[in-house]
Amino acid sequence: MINLVIGRCRLSILGRHRPPVIIRETPDLGAVMARVALVNLASLEMPGNEPIFPIGLRCVQDALDRAGHHTQLIDLVEDPQAHDDLSWAAQPWDVIGFTIRNIDPLDLACDNHVEHYVEFVNRVRAAAGSRCPLFVGGGPGYSLFADVLLPLLGFDVGVVGPGENMMLDIVASPEAYRGTGRNLGGGRYGGFTAEALRHPPSLLAAYARSPTAMIGVEAKRKTCYQGCSYCPYAHISGENKGELKPRELLAEELRAIHAAGIRRVFFTDSIFNSELRPAKEVVRTIAGLALPGLTWCAYFTPKPFDDELAELLVGSGVDYVLVSPDSLDDGVMRALGKSFRSRHVDRFVERCRQRDLPLRVNVVFGGPGETRETVRATARCADAMLSDDELVMNLGYRVLPSTAMARQLGLADSDLLSPTFYPFDPELFSWVIEEVDQRFVPTKMMFNILAGRVASRKMFPLRPQPGAAGQVMSLPYLPLTRQRWAT
Known part of the structure; x- marks a missing residue:
């Protein structure tokens, strides 16, 4: 499965402040209801x-x-x-x-x-x-x-x-x-750990009508520990050591979702296995429910990921194990702020292979330090380890506020409101077409690459703010945007 999307950021609604936990169990009967x-x-x-x-x-x-x-x-x-x-x-x-x-x-x-x-x-x-x-x-x-x-x-x-x-x-x-x-x-909201979230049947039914219907479920609210340069998770979530949804409440939510006819669940946790013990408890809960036809997926990281978690995933209904190294070149991984390297991805894939677990590996071309050689290194690694449908290939990084990328480029939030992308060589599109094995580039993907190249030619370069303390001046290309907003 290959899509032309920019970056990997899926945002979850977590908070950057941490006031005392408040649980409002019953309404004040004397209060005016809005x-x-x-x-x-x-x-x-x-x-x-x-x-x-x-x-x-x-x-x-x-x-x-x-x-x-x-x-x-x-x-x-x-x-x-x-x-x-x-x-x-x-x-x-x-x-x-x-x-x-x-x-x-x-x-x-x-x-x-x-x-x-x-x-x-x-x-x-x-x-x-x-x-x-x-x-x-x-x-x-x-x-x-x-x-x-x-x-x-x-x-x-x-x-x-x-x-x-x-x-x-x-x-x-x-x-x-x-x-x-x-x-x-x-x-923080105390109701997250105190109450099951039950959705209106009519809303569930409306989304269940789609053949690819999927619903998000929160198993925990916790600050992401990864330092990926493109990702705003840490800014949005702030300092939150973590709140875990009690397993009985999670089970209640999953049963209600299944009863409404939805069969696909995505856990919205920033990284599902950031902590092994809670991740294993969630998998055990899903497996124990044994809801017919229910499948699920989530974002995983190559570490921590051990044999026990891999064994638990077998038979749990996991649709595929989704991991986002974003590059398979160690130099680019380092520049992206990844906490793991290609050897950890190799070990992760091997553990899944040994148990016939379905895989999806996200790769994003066009990040910091990307050259034809790094594209070639990633392409060769993917060719050696992945089957045709296991590579999710993306081009370009959308720059978002309060990320290392935005700070490096020295751009104001108002500049970033319009689709703005990290500097990349215009030849990136050709490199991908020429270096990536054609089994990963079906016709639809080729059209998307060509559409992306045409769109990039309509963009214009942005200049950093005066005195920006980033490395933008050492980059061969400046970020590109589609339009400007009058704010």
Whole structure:
């Protein structure tokens, strides 16, 4: 399976602040309950967008429901008519919250999503009319670009990080936040470890209609320990030593998902096996449930990964074991900040081979230090160790705020809002076509490579901020962007 996507970052809605854990078990019967609409902007029909079940927004809705507030989730997969018929926006809401999962598809050949968000939010604002509910922004994509997106979308207030606790505070006193134009840090939510997350049957059914339906499940919330130069996980999650979902609650959530007809689960943990003991407990839980037809996958790392975990995976329903070295050249791995090298990937693959575990290995060409020689080294390694469908090949790194790449390039967040890519040699496309074995480059992939090359020629170089203390001046090419935003 090969896709032309940029980088590997899948963002999960974790917080960068760590206030005391708060569990609101029962609503205050004397409090005024708010009416809240929660809008999943990721369900908009946009080029390159593939709607994903709104796990983060559902966490927020569940917290509000448990506190006694009246909520409605607006998801255009569940209710496509809600896109054109905005009568729902004219209801007497106290708060309308909007979640942004991704800023763009991370694909060289695709455009930015932000213009679609701006257009839809403005339509909702017009439909709401004189009622003027409080407009709140949040979500993982929003969290990365919060200072740029808040004025662009005209939100009263934004939430950076997990939204549960902060949204509970906002809806308790909406007028205190009206027009403040501030972004507030989210924090840990005790309900994550105290309550099972049960989704509305109608929402599950809507996403279950897709033949490739998959739902995200959180087994833990923990800061990612990896130091990958392109990844914003550490910035979003902040200092969080880790909260594990109790296994009985995880089992309850999985049973409900299975009963709704969804058969594919993706664990949204940044790295599933960052700690072996909890990872093994999750696998044992899945295997013990023995839910017919249920399959799952997650992001793994080559270390720690031992024989016991590999044995547990056998028969657990794992769809494939997904690992992202991003390069198989040790020099590029080092420049990317990887905590492992190609020998660890070899050992990981061998453990899977010995047990016939299905594999997917992500490789991203175009990172720091990439040359024709490093492309050749990765291609030869992949050819020696992988079968035709086991390589997930990507081209180019989308530069995101608060990453080592962004600091190195010395670019402002406002520059990065438009699809912006790490400097790469224009010959990268030719190197990949010529060096990678053709069994990894079927016709669809070849078309994607050619589309990416055409798109890259329409981009223009960005200049670093004056006095930026990065290594940008030593790079042969500057980052490329598709467009500029007036912010």
